Amino acid sequence: MTKAITVSGLHKSFGRTHALAGLDLDVEAGEVHGFLGPNGSGKSTTIRVLLGLLRADSGAAQLLGRDPWHDAVALHRRVAYVPGDVTLWRNLSGGEVIDLYGKLRGGLDRARRDDLVERFELDPTKKGRTYSKGNRQKVALVAAFASDVDLLILDEPTSGLDPLMEEVFQRCVTEERERGRTVLLSSHLLSEVETLCDRVSIIRKGVTVESGSLAELRHLTRTSVTAELAGPPNGLAHLPGVHDLAVEDRRVRLQVDTDKLDGVLRSLTEAGIRSLTSTPPTLEELFLRHYQDAAENGDETVVAR
């Protein structure tokens, strides 16, 4: 498969703050790629470099095989962008803005535009200043999904959408994937990422810390196990990969590195299992681990955007 986005060793500083400190990102063509990270970790900065709005200090970035800074205009015909905070012109109607955004890109599928306006329940005759945050977001989303492009870059696009609209959004992204388009989705809604994304990249302080499919990432983290045993547990504490062990008479609760699960189960079976619950790690746990690491290490670099 060809790459839609390749970024390697990207650096970008604003004065003394290092927003990006060697970031890597690979997005395959045709996939929905989740882009995760705490606030201020450099997601929006990366996206703005990819859009040619910011000039990287060093490192390589390619969008659809071309340079995002030098070939910005040509590239932007094939890219639709939805910012996390949509600002509209006060005196232009939503419909005018949708058509403007569409025309400024490769063009707009009118039938799809009308269909999306209806699905998102947007009133396109209202003026920019009278829209709520969610409705401003819908204006940008309709324009992006109706545009005739190869790549969608969505920067926290669902902030402000209600759960019903969130569902419409998820269906739209699925349709985009079915049509063979690539989506880079920066998001804080982990359920959304879990449902939609083929692969994810997690970044922290301007560096990529994890990247891969959800299955691959799960493998790197811990499973929680709760068991009721027939006899007293023995030797659990000494097994490799066991964490947070709590033994209460014959009830056992523990966390285990997913690749060490085998040994733990064997040890439990030896004691005789009455009941057993094992929960695979959620993306949330995966994510929180990185957040907490950040907090423990003293997160001194808080960079906006």
Next chain:
Amino acid sequence: MTAHASLATTAFGTSESATARQLAGTAALLRLALRRDRVMMPVWILLVAGLVLTMPGSLESVYGTAAERADAMESMNSNSSMRAMYGPVFGDSIGALSAWRIGGYAGVLAAVMSLVIVVRHTREEEESGRQEMLSASMVGRRAPLTAALLAAFVANAGAGLLITAGMAGQGASGALALGLGIAGTGMLFATTAAIAAQLTESARLAKGLTAAVLGAAFVLRAAGDAGSAEGSSAATWLSPLGWQENLRAFAGERWWVLALVAAALVAQGVVAYGLAGRRDVGMSFLPTRPGPARGRIGTAGALAWRLQRGAVFGWTAGFLLAGMVFGQMASGAADIVGDNESTRDIIERMGGGSGLTNAFLATMTGLFGMVAGLYVASSVLRLHGEETSQRAEPVLAGAVGRLRWAAGHLVIAFGGTVLLMAVCGAGMAIGHGGEAGALLGACLARLPAIWVLGGLAVLLVGAYPRGAVAVWAVVGVCLAIGWIGPALDLPQAVMNLSPFSHLPKLPGAEVSWPPLITLTLVAVVLVAGGLAGLRRRDVIG
């Protein structure tokens, strides 16, 4: 940070009466306003007061003896175009002449200062959504407006006090009248702005409405004074600027005029508070109509035109009307009696050239040129506004190059100056009843200097966006030099700082091409530098 912290403490300390509840948090909001304006406000105050306080010294150097001053007074008063510009002279003391020469313009400046302050702390706060946060805390319904008016009061009182103290040497009661008059005009337009801020949903429109009222007040006063040497015509009395003039500082002060100012202040205040109490936060009385469901705007240029066309139409109408009014007045310039040397001297320094009609027309053309400098600066700064509001980001994320994006706005900015000056020349020719070619040419000959200011704005927006608003300071200095420089008899080196000083004084003088060409080239270089910077830098976000 301190302002936010104290917001809470003050708000909790209020009593339970209804008025107090409506005003809860005013003190904290006022402190917040003063903190935000800690640079802007002192600059304004010093500008208004400084304009007035430099006047006596320079007048003394031009009119040294009492006889010269009496002579000047007589010739100024007998000339209807001079009266239209400055109002009648009520006395021949240095103080009275200072009040005549600069009092009216200082009042206009105080009014502009006040409208900026009031709109900034009322409608602009609501438009940006910041007011919502504040109003959700213990802030009364009337507190924001009260705080804004108090901030304007602080600024006007500061300017008034400085003027009174600085002019006291010319006579204490005259100094008090002048200070009160200027501060009173400022506060009057502060309340006008307060009303406008309730009526409109956009801060820009609120400022525009208030500025239009101010412009109308100026034209009324000018028209009234053109017809009367006593400042007693009905048109003058209809204008708040005419009230300030009729306070007659340093010339037998008529204190009762202040009662008129106070009554108008109270009346406008009541209207503003009435409106403020009857509407929702963020809403207005001029309702929003729905727009089209489909758009026809398809390019960055069309978008720029859509965003700026209202301003272009407004400025064009203003220039046409003002050109007609002042063209009409030019005929009066011939009424001047005798060949008073010093008067002829001062007019010729301003307008240059042969014949007083031409000198007057040239002075007016010069003034219009400088006002067009305000247009070009504000129009170029729309680019900056689009960028900082992040509305430019999705446009630039489309297939729009930065130069193409900028070009849309710049064509309107620079093309607009041609339109404005052409319309102004046409208006003057209509009002004057002839000399269309000469007047049109004179107006268009101001363009190179206007373009230099526009070019500077492009350079700042493109290459040093953090300092973009500094353009206003430069435009302000150029206006000040052109406006009062000739009367102050400033040294040529200072005059030369303004691009306008290098232009031939038309109509009347010879057309000299070198400065016109040089200034145009300077403008081209500035624009090119700005665009080169824009291509290279990060987009602000």
